[in-house]
Amino acid sequence: MSGHSSYEPKTAFGKWFHERLPVMDLVKGQALDFPTPKNLNYWWTFGGILAVMLVVQIVTGVVLVMHYTPNTDLAFSSVEHIMRDVNYGWLLRYMHANGASMFFIAVYIHIFRGMYYGSYKAPREILWMIGVIIYLIMMATAFMGYVLPWGQMSFWGAKVITNLFSAIPFFGDAITHWLWGGFAVDNPTLNRFFSLHYLLPFVLAGVVGLHIWALHIPGNNNPTGVSVKGAQDTVPFHPYYTMKDGFAIVVFLLFYAGWVFFAPNFLGHAINYAEANPLSTPAHIVPEWYYLPFYAILRAITFNIGPLDAKLLGVIAMFGSIIILFFLPWLDTSKVRSGTYRPIFKQFFWLFVINCVLLGFAGSGAPDNYFLSHEAADPTKWALTYNVVGKICTAFYFLYFLVILPVVGLLESPKPLPPSISDAVLAKNNKASAVPAE
Numbered sequence: 204m205s206g207h208s209s210y211e212p213k214t215a216f217g218k219w220f221h222e223r224l225p226v227m228d229l230v231k232g233q234a235l236d237f238p239t240p241k242n243l244n245y246w247w248t249f250g251g252i253l254a255v256m257l258v259v260q261i262v263t264g265v266v267l268v269m270h271y272t273p274n275t276d277l278a279f280s281s282v283e284h285i286m287r288d289v290n291y292g293w294l295l296r297y298m299h300a301n302g303a304s305m306f307f308i309a310v311y312i313h314i315f316r317g318m319y320y321g322s323y324k325a326p327r328e329i330l331w332m333i334g335v336i337i338y339l340i341m342m343a344t345a346f347m348g349y350v351l352p353w354g355q356m357s358f359w360g361a362k363v364i365t366n367l368f369s370a371i372p373f374f375g376d377a378i379t380h381w382l383w384g385g386f387a388v389d390n391p392t393l394n395r396f397f398s399l400h401y402l403l404p405f406v407l408a409g410v411v412g413l414h415i416w417a418l419h420i421p422g423n424n425n426p427t428g429v430s431v432k433g434a435q436d437t438v439p440f441h442p443y444y445t446m447k448d449g450f451a452i453v454v455f456l457l458f459y460a461g462w463v464f465f466a467p468n469f470l471g472h473a474i475n476y477a478e479a480n481p482l483s484t485p486a487h488i489v490p491e492w493y494y495l496p497f498y499a500i501l502r503a504i505t506f507n508i509g510p511l512d513a514k515l516l517g518v519i520a521m522f523g524s525i526i527i528l529f530f531l532p533w534l535d536t537s538k539v540r541s542g543t544y545r546p547i548f549k550q551f552f553w554l555f556v557i558n559c560v561l562l563g564f565a566g567s568g569a570p571d572n573y574f575l576s577h578e579a580a581d582p583t584k585w586a587l588t589y590n591v592v593g594k595i596c597t598a599f600y601f602l603y604f605l606v607i608l609p610v611v612g613l614l615e616s617p618k619p620l621p622p623s624i625s626d627a628v629l630a631k632n633n634k635a636s637a638v639p640a641e
């Protein structure tokens with residue numbers, strides 16, 4: 204359903220330019236006139252919000268780099284210099300640090316939206332898989348960015364995560380040393396992380412281009428999941444969705460500004476305001492909030508299975524929890540896309556969302572403490588510790604993808620689908636106008 208353009212240059216210069224580079228043709232066909240289902244709700248605005256956040260991160264990042272020094276002796280103080288001496292340096296830094304969190308909030312909403320409405324199903328599998336690649340690049344980029352201020356959590360976080368690779372049999376230590384560029388997390392590590400942290404957002408921008416291309420071949424899914432049947436089901440992207448996306452972007456930017464101006468350190472860790480010290484390990488090493496569910500999965504495996512030791516199994520489970528997303532289009536056996544018409548799936552979907560939040564909490568605490576408390580559990584008695592919650596939620600996470608989705612898709616009887624998007628919209632309007640006025 205790719206939009207075809209009817210662009211006619213209006214001026215002599217426009218015509219001259221168009222004959223040499225028909226870029227406006229592309230803009231008109233793929234952005235302005237692009238036929239878009241007329242029933243997209245606000246959950247569909249997060250793609251645009253993500254694109255804006257990527258630009259914000261690149262722009263603030265490029266300016267931050269003008270004052271930052273990627274050297275272990277100077278990195279920490281160069282960040283303090285940005286905060287205290289550079290004009291509006293505090294704003295740049297808080298925008299960039301909180302921008303990363305906003306980016307992840309938006310991407311999680313975008314992913315869950317896709318999971319609820321079955322946007323990963325045929326013919327959008329490649330679009331979805333490119334999305335998973337984007338998510339992986341985002342995770343790597345944010346991880347390396349967090350190391351740059353060279354605070355205590357930067358250093359120890361880098362140490363814990365790079366050390367995970369040492370669990371790989373035979374080559375583990377060699378891989379870890381190769382990542383470090385030496386025999387410890389040190390200046391070469393900081394330098395390469397800086398280089399990659401600068402590079403990857405541009406790679407991301409390229410992959411996002413592919414993502415949009417892969418979107419524009421089948422066109423958007425929509426809340427009914429029913430395919431577009433003709434022109435009556437769509438409206439041109441502009442002005443309908445430029446306005447809707449524009450409004451959502453403004454609201455999202457206000458939310459973002461709230462964090463930047465009123466709680467700029469709430470999502471960070473106070474200990475990262477202490478300079479990295481390889482001789483002093485913090486009592487509690489935790490990643491940023493957006494990694495916590497995966498951190499819980501990593502720590503959930505505390506037992507060996509045959510020759511595979513717990514650490515290796517934890518690493519496999521953690522990477523597996525993301526890799527499994529690539530297979531989602533084939534694990535969900537239901538022919539119906541939208542969760543709206545799938546009564547059983549819908550309930551499991553919300554359980555899955557709650558489970559992910561619980562995993563996040565499970566990743567935030569010391570494993571042997573009572574859940575949601577700072578108190579260490581009595582080791583002689585069974586107790587609901589962070590680790591136990593992590594174990595239960597990890598089991599449910601994999602159960603959801605490997606058992607629940609395939610089985611529910613086969614057993615469930617979906618509700619009747621509307622014949623078309625237009626029918627669904629009209630039915631909704633009629634229902635709304637049938638409500639008697641007060």
Ligand code: HEM
Nearest residue numbers: 247248249250251253254317322331334335337338423424
């Ligand atoms: C930098 C990050 C990303 C950007 C800028 C981005 C951008 C977009 C845009 C503009 C759209 C169309 C509007 C919309 O449906 O919201 C879209 C659709 C979509 N994205 Fe993304 N995306 C990103 C990450 C992801 C990730 C991580 C996934 C999945 C793992 C994903 C999966 C999808 C899917 C399945 C659709 C089609 C939705 C539908 O039509 O129902 N995206 N994306």
